[in-house]
Amino acid sequence: MEEHIVIIGNGISGVTTARHIRKLSDKKITIISAETDHFFSRTALMYIYMGHMKYDMTKPYEDYFWKKNRIDLKRAFVETVDHANKQLQFADGSTMAYDKLVLAVGSKPNKFGWPGQDLEGVQGMYSKQDLDALEKNAPDNKACNRAVIVGGGLIGIEMAEMLRSRNIPVTFLVREDSFWNGVLPAGESGMINRHIKNHHIDLRLGTNLKEILSDENGRARAVVIQETGEELPCNVVGLTAGVSPNVDFLRDSGIELGRGIKVNRKLETNIPDIYAIGDCAEQHEGIGMRRPIEAVWYTGRMMGETLAQTICGNPLEYKPGHWFNSAKFLDIEYQTYGWVFGRPQEYEQQFHWIHEDDTKCITVSTHKDSGKFLGINTFGIRMRHEVFDKWLTEERSTDYVIEHLKEANFDPEFYKYFEQNIITAYQNQLQTT
Structure with missing residues (x-):
């Protein structure tokens, strides 16, 4: 059998x-x-x-x-x-x-025991059932006059983008003092803060949810802010504080x-x-x-x-290789290869470049003593995974990576290229350190 x-x-x-x-x-x-x-x-x-x-x-x-x-x-x-x-x-x-x-x-989706977290109109955004619930809870800006999103991760910003696509006002409660700053270095996190606000999203940093208030029918009608006691009317509450x-x-x-x-x-x-x-x-x-x-x-x-x-009879260990990930912050694409920490480690030195349009930046992590390339974050510039994977395996220096950065670019032919600007900024940083 x-x-x-x-x-x-x-x-x-x-x-x-x-x-x-x-x-x-x-x-x-x-x-x-x-x-x-x-x-x-x-x-x-x-x-x-x-x-x-x-x-x-x-x-x-x-x-x-x-x-x-x-x-x-x-x-x-x-x-x-x-x-x-x-x-x-x-x-x-x-x-x-x-x-x-x-x-x-x-x-x-995580729930942290907030009063009212199980009311109608309170939901996560993870499953097909969550999507169906959002379609019911927020079909348009007449049925939903405001949504409040609790939690500043990737699911939260996706949910904000979804709701804004139907012209529903969104308030975004983020307990950290800068968006996703446990993961992103300060320069990147700051850029995303500004980008969220530029998309007409009411971003509240350093702000926690105290409770969700109910109407007479058991539906969410408002949230209460922990720090100020402010009561914020809303029809939908998105719980996106991780999974x-x-x-x-x-x-x-x-x-x-x-x-x-x-x-x-x-x-x-x-x-x-x-x-x-x-x-x-x-x-x-x-x-x-x-x-x-x-x-x-x-x-x-x-x-x-x-x-x-x-x-099937060929026992293998799970070997995921070098860390990488990608995501999208509204219309800014994000990629990360290797390790770039939100709060630099003792052995780590970070080089940060940001474009004047405030929608493109990179952060490169280097080992202070050896000069070895540890990782890179890119925003708004597409890069090739296989190139960075190769450089990480070969334990290239950051000097080498910056010099050859154009080899990793994956942007289409008619996009602008920024490698020369990045090289110049990197050389200027070397001269001042």
Whole structure:
């Protein structure tokens, strides 16, 4: 009888695992999801609300793909994992047996016990259900006269952009004294502060939510600011203060948990034949300077590719390589390669260049003693991942990287290039230090 691989979660990590197992074997594969029938691109959800795409356009594979590749799909909510009997129990009381289980259950928006956080009109922006709720809660600026977003991360700024696309006024509450300054160096964070305000978003830095007030129908009608006691009327409250692994249903399962599901470098849990990947997996052995949990699209994909090899008899350790990521702050594209810290480390020296139009900048991190290139952040200038990955592997100097920066540029032919300006600014900094 063929081995049955069951995957809970149809995001990028779970689906990548299924696809690669199928490439390597004839095992029976079932993907379970309570969110949607089919895999879709989570990062594209915002563009559905903004009118740039339809939901079907966010599905990378046609609906017939799954049957053609003999990957069974089940729409259900898993309530318990019975590892002793290798069985799942669903919310409707039915069960499913497995031989190997992959937990790719993703994340959920954080809630910090704010009074009123469960009112109608209060929501996150992570799932397809969240998108549907926003369409209902904020269809236009007549039904929603103001939205308040709580939390200054990437999801928060995406939600602000979504709402502004329908001319809904937005107040953005950020507890830090500058946007995302735990991640971005001061020059970059300051530029993004100004960019948010230039898009007519009411950015409130150093501001915390105290409570959400209800109307007579159990809907949000206002928020109260912690620092001032100000009552700010609104119809929608977006809770975007980060995400946490979606592991509550595993609390009594015997699977070892921390913040997420604890795994080793082979993505194995403490229970034989159970694995965890993606946003919910917590590395307890450590991988360089990486965080134990990484809610990043490409790492989920890489975990899926790695685990498929292990399940198909070729055990591999997860090796994500050099850190990189990308995002978008309204209309400014952001990329990061290697390590550039928001608060420079003792061994680190940062070079910062910003264009006079205040929408393009870079920050380069260098090891003070050796001159070795440690990483780069780029805003508004597209760069090639494979070039920086090569330079990091070769342990090039920052002098070399700046001199050859044009080789990494990925902007289209008719875009302006800024490398000479950057080289000049870098040389001027060297002369003054």
